[in-house]
Amino acid sequence: MLALIHNTFRERIRGKTFHVVAFIGMAIMLLVTTGDSNLMINGRKVSGFEQMVPVALSITGFVSGLLAVMVSLRTIPDEFERKTTHLVLVRGIKPWQYMFSLTVGNMLASLFCMLSFYVSLVVFCVAYGRPGLILPTFLCIIVMSINSLFLSAAVSVVSIRAPVYVAGVAGILVYAAGILHGVLDTLADTAQGVGAAAARILLFLTPDLSAVQQQASNILTGAPVDPGPVLATLLLLYLVLSLTFVLFRKEV
Amino acid sequence: MKAFRPIYLLIGVLLAAGVLVTSLRGLPGEDLVLYEKACTLEDGRLGQIWPGLSVSRYPVAIRKGNAEYVVFDGEVRKRKPVLPVIACTAYPDEDRIYILVPSKSVMDSVGQIVEGFSGSIEDFLIDRFSIEGKKMSESQYISILCHEAMHACQLSRWEEKIKALAEGIADPGIEARIEESESDPEIRAMYEKQADLLYRLVVSDEGMPDAEAVAEYIRTRKDTLALVSEKAGIDANAVESHADLYELLEGTARYVEAKTALALSDEELYGQYLHSLKETSFGKEKYYKSGMGICMLLDRLDPDWKQDMHAGSLSLAGLLENTGR
Numbered sequence: 248m249l250a251l252i253h254n255t256f257r258e259r260i261r262g263k264t265f266h267v268v269a270f271i272g273m274a275i276m277l278l279v280t281t282g283d284s285n286l287m288i289n290g291r292k293v294s295g296f297e298q299m300v301p302v303a304l305s306i307t308g309f310v311s312g313l314l315a316v317m318v319s320l321r322t323i324p325d326e327f328e329r330k331t332t333h334l335v336l337v338r339g340i341k342p343w344q345y346m347f348s349l350t351v352g353n354m355l356a357s358l359f360c361m362l363s364f365y366v367s368l369v370v371f372c373v374a375y376g377r378p379g380l381i382l383p384t385f386l387c388i389i390v391m392s393i394n395s396l397f398l399s400a401a402v403s404v405v406s407i408r409a410p411v412y413v414a415g416v417a418g419i420l421v422y423a424a425g426i427l428h429g430v431l432d433t434l435a436d437t438a439q440g441v442g443a444a445a446a447r448i449l450l451f452l453t454p455d456l457s458a459v460q461q462q463a464s465n466i467l468t469g470a471p472v473d474p475g476p477v478l479a480t481l482l483l484l485y486l487v488l489s490l491t492f493v494l495f496r497k498e499v
Numbered sequence: 500m501k502a503f504r505p506i507y508l509l510i511g512v513l514l515a516a517g518v519l520v521t522s523l524r525g526l527p528g529e530d531l532v533l534y535e536k537a538c539t540l541e542d543g544r545l546g547q548i549w550p551g552l553s554v555s556r557y558p559v560a561i562r563k564g565n566a567e568y569v570v571f572d573g574e575v576r577k578r579k580p581v582l583p584v585i586a587c588t589a590y591p592d593e594d595r596i597y598i599l600v601p602s603k604s605v606m607d608s609v610g611q612i613v614e615g616f617s618g619s620i621e622d623f624l625i626d627r628f629s630i631e632g633k634k635m636s637e638s639q640y641i642s643i644l645c646h647e648a649m650h651a652c653q654l655s656r657w658e659e660k661i662k663a664l665a666e667g668i669a670d671p672g673i674e675a676r677i678e679e680s681e682s683d684p685e686i687r688a689m690y691e692k693q694a695d696l697l698y699r700l701v702v703s704d705e706g707m708p709d710a711e712a713v714a715e716y717i718r719t720r721k722d723t724l725a726l727v728s729e730k731a732g733i734d735a736n737a738v739e740s741h742a743d744l745y746e747l748l749e750g751t752a753r754y755v756e757a758k759t760a761l762a763l764s765d766e767e768l769y770g771q772y773l774h775s776l777k778e779t780s781f782g783k784e785k786y787y788k789s790g791m792g793i794c795m796l797l798d799r800l801d802p803d804w805k806q807d808m809h810a811g812s813l814s815l816a817g818l819l820e821n822t823g824r
Contacts, residue, residue: 248503433605436565436580475521482514489511 248348251340255352259318260359275306277367300368300380301467307364308391308460315357315395316418319402322353324411327496346491350403357399361392383467390463390477394456397484398422404487407494424449425456454480526568526575530561530602534570537641537648544762545645549652549755550805554644557651558595563602587643589650596654598647606643607634638765646756653748656809664744664814668737674783677741680731681781689723691779697792698776708796717820720789743814745783750790750815751808757791793819 326332326349335345365388372380401421406414424431428450435446458476465472537554545552558571562580569576581592587600600606653661680686696716700708724742728735757772776792779785793815797804800822807818 429605429607432564433601436562473521474517475524478514478517478521482511482518485511485514 248340248344251335251345251348252352252355255322255349256355256359259322259353259356271310275310300384301464303368304384304387304391304463304467307361307368307388308394308463311357311361311364311391311395312398312422312456314360315399316402316415316422318356318360319350319353319399320406320411320415320418323349323403323406324414332496342495343492346407346495347488350400350488350491353403354396354399357395358392361388361395386466387463390466391460393477393480393484394425394454394459397425397454397456397480397487400484400487404490404494407491408496421453422456424453426460428453428455428457452483454483456480525577526561526563526570527602527604529604530563530568531570531575533603533637533640534559534561534644536637537644540641540645540759540762545648545759548645548758548762549649549751550809551656552645552648552652552755554598554648557589557598557648559598559600559644561600561602563605567599568602569597587647589647589654591654596651598644598651600644600647603635603640606640636765636768638760638763638768641763642756642759642768645759646752649752649755650748653751657747661744661748664740664747668740668744673733673737673741676731676733677727677738678782680727683730686723686726686730687779687781689719689726690781690785693719693723694776694779694785694788697789697796701776701792701795702773706799708799713796713800713819717816720816742786742789743816745786746790746793746815748790749783749787750792751794753787753791754794757795790815797822 323346326335332345336342365384368384369381372378372384398418398421402414402418405417409417431446432450432455435443435450438446455476458473459480462472462474462477464470534554541553541555545554555571558569560567560569560578560581562568565580567578567580569578581597582588582590582599589596589598591597681690693716696712696719700712700716703709703712720742724738725735727733728738731738753772757769760768760772772791776788780788797815797819800819801807804818804822807813808815813821
C-alpha cells in the first residue's frame with residue numbers, strides 16, 4: 248500500500264498541470280508579499296509585510312483548494328483507462344487497498360502543493376527579517392491543509408464511479424458550499440419543509456471550510472481556537488476516505 | 500497490515516468522540532460575555548442614552564443553529580426557536596417582551612442581518628474566501644443588542660403612540676407603493692437633498708443648530724412627503740404617518756445603537772453611524788437614518804426632549820419642528 252501511495256504521489260507531482268498552476272500561485276504570492284500593491288481591505292490600503300501575510304495565506308488557501316481538485320481529478324479514472332488496475336489486482340492487492348492508496352496519494356500531492364506555496368512565504372519571512380512569523384504561519388497552513396485534504400479525498404472518491412467532469416464539478420461545488428457553509432446553514436435554519444430537511448442533511452455532510460479557515464486565522468492572530476470545526480472536518484474526511492473501502496468500478 | 504484496521508477504527512472513534520464532545524457545548528461563552536458587557540452599560544450609561552432603556556429587564560433569546568438560548572435573571576435556558584426567522588427583533592410573547600438576536604458567530608457568518616451596515620456582494624464573497632474574514636466587532640454586536648432593547652422599551656411604553664400612528668396608515672400596501680415611487684428621479688433628488696441637509700446639520704460644529712437650517716430641513720421633508728403622496732397617489736396623511744412611525748420606531752433605535760457605540764468608547768463605530776447619514780438610502784433604511792439624525796439634532800436643541808417623547812404624542816419630526824422654532 249505504501250508503494251502505491253508513493254507511486255501515486257510521485258506521478259501527481261510530476262504532472263504538467265501541477266507545475267503550471269504551482270508556478271502561477273507562487274508568482275501571485277511573490278507579487279502579493281513584495282510589491283507596493285494597491286490592495287484595499289475594508290477601505291484601507293494594505294501595505295507592509297505583516298499585513299500582506301494573511302492575504303498571502305488566503306491566496307494559498309484558495310489556490311490550494313482548486314489545485315487539490317485538479318490534482319485529484321484524473322488519478323483514479325486514468326488507472327482504469329490504462330488498465331493498470333488489472334495489473335495491480337492480479338498481484339493480490341485488494342480493490343479497497345488500491346483505491347485507498349490512490350486517494351491518499353492524491354491527498355499527499357495536494358498537501359505538497361500547499362506546502363510548496365508556503366515555502367515561498369517562509370523565504371520571504373526570512374528575507375524580511377521576520378522569522379517569528381514562520382511558526383504561526385506554519386500552524387496556520389497545517390490547519391488550512393485540512394480543507395485541501397478533504398477536497399482531494401472527496402474528488403478522488405467521486406472519480407471512482409463518476410466521469411472526470413462530474414468529479415470536477417462536485418469538487419468545486421463542495422468547495423463553494425464549504426466556504427459559504429455559515430450562510431447556507433443560517434438560510435437552512437430559517438427554511439421549513441422537505442427542502443429544508445434535505446438542505447440540512449446536505450450541509451451536515453459538507454464540512455464548514457470557512458470555519459476551519461477561521462481557526463487558522465485565529466492561530467495567526469493569537470485568538471482562541473475552536474477545535475469543533477476542525478474535528479468535524481477531519482471526521483468527514485475520515486468518512487469520505489472510508490468510502491474507498493466499498494467503492495470500486497465493475498470494469499477493471 | 501494487520502494493525503491497519505484497528506488503528507484506522509481507533510482514529511474514527513477518537514474523531515467521533517471529539518466531535519460529540521465539542522457539539523454538546525451550549526451557548527458559546529463569547530455570546531454570554533457580550534450580553535454581560537451590554538448589561539454593564541446599565542450603570543447609568545444606558546439611562547443617559549434613553550430613559551428606562553435596559554437589556555437585563557427583558558429575556559434575550561440568542562439564536563444559534565436550531566436552538567435559542569434565553570438569557571434572563573442570571574439563567575440560560577435552551578429552547579426551540581419561537582420565531583421561524585433569523586433576525587434581530589423584539590416581540591411580545593405571553594406576558595413578556597423578548598429580545599431576539601442571532602449569536603455572534605451567526606452574525607459573523609451572514610453579516611448584519613437587519614440592522615446596521617452591510618457591504619456589497621463582491622465584498623462578501625472576497626470576505627468568505629479570505630482567512631481573516633470581516634467580523635462584526637464586539638461594540639457593533641452590543642450596539643445592536645441595545646437597538647433591540649430600545650424596541651422592547653418601545654413595545655412596553657409607547658403602545659398607544661404606535662397604535663395611533665399605525666391607524667393613520669389605512670392601506671396595508673402603502674409601503675410597497677412608497678418604495679415604487681422612489682424610482683422617480685424627482686423624488687430621489689428630494690431624498691438626496693433631505694439627507695444632505697440633515698447630515699450637515701448633525702455634523703456641524705456649532706453648539707446650537709442653526710434655526711433657519713432646521714426649518715429648511717423640515718420644509719424639505721414635508722415637500723418630499725407631499726411629492727411622494729402626489730406621485731404615488733397616496734393620501735398625504737398616510738404618507739406622513741408612515742414616515743413618522745418608522746422614524747419613531749427605527750430612528751430612535753438606530754440612535755440608541757449609535758450612542759451605545761459612543762458609550763463603549765468606540766469612536767470609530769460612532770463615526771460610521773454619523774457618516775452613514777451622508778449616503779442617501781431608500782426603502783425603510785432611510786427612516787432609520789433620518790430618525791437617528793433628528794434624535795441627534797434634538798439632543799443639541801433640547802436636552803429633555805426624550806422625556807417629552809415619552810409624555811407627548813408628537814412624532815420626531817413634529818418635536819423637531821416645535822423645538823427648532
